[in-house]
Amino acid sequence: MTIALIIISVLLIAIVLLQSGADEGANIISSGNSDLFANRKERGGELFMTRFTFVLGLAFMIICAIL
Numbered sequence: 001m002t003i004a005l006i007i008i009s010v011l012l013i014a015i016v017l018l019q020s021g022a023d024e025g026a027n028i029i030s031s032g033n034s035d036l037f038a039n040r041k042e043r044g045g046e047l048f049m050t051r052f053t054f055v056l057g058l059a060f061m062i063i064c065a066i067l
Contacts, residue, residue: 005063012056019049 042050 008056008060012060015049015053
């Protein structure tokens, strides 16, 4: 069970670091908040990465609760 936790932890760290930032291209100081809260639809690989991150995070929390 601890080996699974280590593998999930490493995968979770890697997936989070690979995701693009939500504020990518938005400069808060000069452009205000017009682009900051714009609705962006995730498609393709980005949607997969978001869902995979959610699943890994959920698995991490469940395994931690069990241990």
